[in-house]
Amino acid sequence: MPVSDLTAALADVRALLLAPDDLVRAVAAGRRRGVEPPAAERVEVRPVALRAGPHLQLVSRTGPVVSTVNAPLGERAAAAVDDLLAQPFGNFHVETSSQVLQLRVTKRGEAQVHRSATSRRAVQAGPQAHDRTKQRLVDPDDPLFRVLGAGGDKRRQVDAFVRQLAPLAPRALDAAAGRELRAVDLGCGNAYLTFAAHRWLAGRAGEDGAALRTVGVDVRPDVVERSERLAGEAGLAGLSFAVGSIVDADPFDGAAPDVVLALHACDTATDDALARAVRWGSPVVLAAPCCHRDVQRQIAGARAGDGLGGGRGGAGEPLVRHPILRERFADVLTDALRALVLQVLGYRVEVVEFVDSRHTPRNALLRAVRTGGPRPEHLAELDALRAQWGVEPVLARRLAPQLDAVRALA
Ligand SMILES: C[S@@+](CC[C@H](N)C(=O)[O-])C[C@H]1O[C@@H](n2cnc3c(N)ncnc32)[C@H](O)[C@@H]1O
Known part of the structure; x- marks a missing residue:
C-alpha cells in the first residue's frame, strides 16, 4: 500500500x-x-x-x-x-x-x-x-403520539421505559390472577408514558385473557383534563386520569395497583411515588427519578467538620466540595438510599440506565419487584450510609414506621 x-x-x-x-x-x-x-x-x-x-x-x-x-x-x-x-x-x-x-x-x-x-x-x-435502534415496543408512528404531541426524545424515553417494564409484566399478571390488572402512573404530566404503557400492557394482559385498568395521576387539573379527553377520543377502554397528589393517591378505590410507574416525577415526588407503592405492597414498581434536591441541600448545609463523608474531619468532603460534583454525588447517594430502603422493605431492586443519555440526562431507573418479607440485613447498610453523610432521605422519612417495624425484628 x-x-x-x-x-x-x-x-x-x-x-x-x-x-x-x-x-x-x-x-x-x-x-x-x-x-x-x-x-x-x-x-x-x-x-x-x-x-x-x-x-x-x-x-x-x-x-x-x-x-x-x-x-x-x-x-x-x-x-x-x-x-x-x-x-x-x-x-x-x-x-x-x-x-x-x-x-x-x-x-x-x-x-x-x-x-x-x-x-x-x-x-x-x-x-x-x-x-438506528432496535425494534420498538411502542410504535413511534402510533398516531396517538401525534395527537399527544410527543417529540422524538419523549417517544424514545417512553419506549425504553416500557421495554424495562416488559420482563416484569408476568410478575404483575401473576399478582392479578383472576381479576383485572391494575396499573398507575404517578405524576403522569402529559401522559405519554401512561398512554404507551396502557397500550402495551393491554396487549400483554390480553394474551393472558386479563382485562386492564390504568390510571394516570397528577396534581395539575389541566393535564388531567386533556388526557381524559384524548383517551376518550382515542376510544381507549380502561384508561382514565385523576387529579390528586401522589402522597394519598387512591386510583382504584382502596385496591392496590399491581404496577406503579413514575417517570420524572419532580424531586421528592419520586419518593412519594415509591412510598405509596410500598404502602400498597405493589409487586412491580418502576421509577425514573428527576432532580434530587433534597439530599443535595442536606449535604450543602453540612460542614466538613461535621464528619461529612465519614472519617476524621470528613474524609469524603472533597467529593462534594464543588457544586457540580455535589449535584452528581447527591444523585447517586439519593438513588442508593432509595434502593436500600426498598430492599429493607422486601423489594429486589435494580438501578439501570433505561435510555441513552442523549435522550434525557435523567436516565436512571429504579426497577423494583416485591419478593416477600422484609430484609433487615440491609438496615445496617442504610443506617451507615445515612450516618456517613449526615442525611435523612425523604423516602426514609415517609416510610419511617415501616422501617421501624423492620428494625424491631432485627
Ligand atoms: C417533569 S413532569 C413528568 C411528567 C411525565 N411523567 C413525563 O415524564 O412526561 C412531573 C409531573 O409530576 C407532577 N407532580 C409533581 N409532584 C406531584 C405530586 N406530589 N402529586 C401529583 N403529581 C405531581 C407534576 O404536576 C408534573 O406533571
Whole structure:
C-alpha cells in the first residue's frame, strides 16, 4: 500500500469528520510506535441530533471508563476534532455515506491510506444516524403520539421505559390472577408514558385473557383534563386520569395497583411515588427519578467538620466540595438510599440506565419487584450510609414506621 504524508492524510480525515451530513462514524484507536500512547484507548465519533441541534459526539474509552463529549457543530466540533487528530493514535477508520477511509500510521510516522466504497446497504449518514435502534415496543408512528404531541426524545424515553417494564409484566399478571390488572402512573404530566404503557400492557394482559385498568395521576387539573379527553377520543377502554397528589393517591378505590410507574416525577415526588407503592405492597414498581434536591441541600448545609463523608474531619468532603460534583454525588447517594430502603422493605431492586443519555440526562431507573418479607440485613447498610453523610432521605422519612417495624425484628 502506498504511503503518504501524515499531515496531509490527517487533513483528509479532518475534512471527513467535519462533514456531518456525510459522516456515518469514525474510530480512532491503536498507538504509534515509540511515543506515549494517546489519553484514551479508543475514541468513536459520530454525528448526533440532540435537542439543542446537530452535534458531533466523541465517546472515549479506556478500559471500563467511558466519557462522552457532545460538541455543537462549528468551532467547538472543529476544536474537538483537532484535539483528537493531535493525539498519537495508530489507526483512524472513517465511514461516510460513500466511502470508507482507513489510515494507518507506519513505524516511520508516515500514513498508509486505503479508501473503498461504502459496502453497507442503506447506510444512514448525518445527525440522524444515531436513530438506528432496535425494534420498538411502542410504535413511534402510533398516531396517538401525534395527537399527544410527543417529540422524538419523549417517544424514545417512553419506549425504553416500557421495554424495562416488559420482563416484569408476568410478575404483575401473576399478582392479578383472576381479576383485572391494575396499573398507575404517578405524576403522569402529559401522559405519554401512561398512554404507551396502557397500550402495551393491554396487549400483554390480553394474551393472558386479563382485562386492564390504568390510571394516570397528577396534581395539575389541566393535564388531567386533556388526557381524559384524548383517551376518550382515542376510544381507549380502561384508561382514565385523576387529579390528586401522589402522597394519598387512591386510583382504584382502596385496591392496590399491581404496577406503579413514575417517570420524572419532580424531586421528592419520586419518593412519594415509591412510598405509596410500598404502602400498597405493589409487586412491580418502576421509577425514573428527576432532580434530587433534597439530599443535595442536606449535604450543602453540612460542614466538613461535621464528619461529612465519614472519617476524621470528613474524609469524603472533597467529593462534594464543588457544586457540580455535589449535584452528581447527591444523585447517586439519593438513588442508593432509595434502593436500600426498598430492599429493607422486601423489594429486589435494580438501578439501570433505561435510555441513552442523549435522550434525557435523567436516565436512571429504579426497577423494583416485591419478593416477600422484609430484609433487615440491609438496615445496617442504610443506617451507615445515612450516618456517613449526615442525611435523612425523604423516602426514609415517609416510610419511617415501616422501617421501624423492620428494625424491631432485627
Ligand atoms: C417533569 S413532569 C413528568 C411528567 C411525565 N411523567 C413525563 O415524564 O412526561 C412531573 C409531573 O409530576 C407532577 N407532580 C409533581 N409532584 C406531584 C405530586 N406530589 N402529586 C401529583 N403529581 C405531581 C407534576 O404536576 C408534573 O406533571
